[in-house]
Amino acid sequence: MNDHSSHIVKNLMQTHGIDVTRYDDSFLETSLQKRAGDTLCRSTDAYCVLLDQNHQERQVFFESLRISYSAFFRNSLTYSVLEHIILPSLLLQKRTPKPRELRIWSAACATGQEPYSIAMLLEELNSNSGQKSAYRIFATDHNEAQVKEAQKGQFTAEALNNLNLRQLRQWFTRVGDIYSVRPALKKNIAFSVYDLFDMNSGAPPSSIFGDFDLVVCANLLFYYKPAYRTIILEKTAKCLAPGGYLIAGEAERDILTRNNYREVFPQSAIFQSRGNEKP
Numbered sequence: 001m002n003d004h005s006s007h008i009v010k011n012l013m014q015t016h017g018i019d020v021t022r023y024d025d026s027f028l029e030t031s032l033q034k035r036a037g038d039t040l041c042r043s044t045d046a047y048c049v050l051l052d053q054n055h056q057e058r059q060v061f062f063e064s065l066r067i068s069y070s071a072f073f074r075n076s077l078t079y080s081v082l083e084h085i086i087l088p089s090l091l092l093q094k095r096t097p098k099p100r101e102l103r104i105w106s107a108a109c110a111t112g113q114e115p116y117s118i119a120m121l122l123e124e125l126n127s128n129s130g131q132k133s134a135y136r137i138f139a140t141d142h143n144e145a146q147v148k149e150a151q152k153g154q155f156t157a158e159a160l161n162n163l164n165l166r167q168l169r170q171w172f173t174r175v176g177d178i179y180s181v182r183p184a185l186k187k188n189i190a191f192s193v194y195d196l197f198d199m200n201s202g203a204p205p206s207s208i209f210g211d212f213d214l215v216v217c218a219n220l221l222f223y224y225k226p227a228y229r230t231i232i233l234e235k236t237a238k239c240l241a242p243g244g245y246l247i248a249g250e251a252e253r254d255i256l257t258r259n260n261y262r263e264v265f266p267q268s269a270i271f272q273s274r275g276n277e278k279p
């Protein structure tokens, strides 16, 4: 990003309370270029002048930085490894020597597709094994509006494309064009607002003590500068139970290997913290 753009965007962000210094330069530059194109500005500099002058465009630009896209079973390989290897082995560990609750944190849950996908897998595994193992999913996001949406659990048919017919029938009720998550799938998910940059806590207060067997922190790291990615990844490493797993986005695998995590299954985005491996 050139000095001119950087200066203007920084001012605008400061005026509107968003800390631009955390965003990755290339993400900011791409966002500026995209809006410059959409508004027919000839350059990002010209767009920055528009941003400075036009309140409505400032709102549109700010919204464009808050990427909230999510999907059920978003990365098919990762979810397949989760379903066939990671979750069965975690459930087994939790059954012996005495039953303990499996603890999962979906750390940027957006509108809920991620925690609901994991809950569907756990319910299916429990029902296939004939043994009901207790689990709790703490689903958090810093965006309150999204947490409310997630809690509501209402989706259009298009959003449910990755589900099979059995999952659709078992876990959703349909009214008109809207499919609502059944209470039976929601019952083990605790939704709350939590900012991963909260320096006063090592894990979401709703979870009380962290110690997660699995943390999903997917598709948000690449929006932040490397130093901020490290802050998030140090926090997730600290609140993983020994031998616990971290799941990132497919495009974030390099970020994790550079931050003291090791890949558990090639090509999947499933990791363990090197500082937190089982002795």
Ligand SMILES: C[S@@+](CC[C@H](N)C(=O)[O-])C[C@H]1O[C@@H](n2cnc3c(N)ncnc32)[C@H](O)[C@@H]1O
Binding pocket: 067, 068, 069, 070, 071, 074, 107, 108, 109, 110, 111, 114, 140, 141, 142, 143, 146, 194, 195, 196, 197, 217, 218, 219, 220, 249
């Ligand atoms: C692109 S969505 C990804 C949603 C989901 N994890 C997935 O992979 O489908 C990124 C989410 O990260 C959330 N997010 C960004 N920064 C955050 C932070 N500092 N603390 C908590 N959530 C954050 C956003 O609000 C957004 O819901």
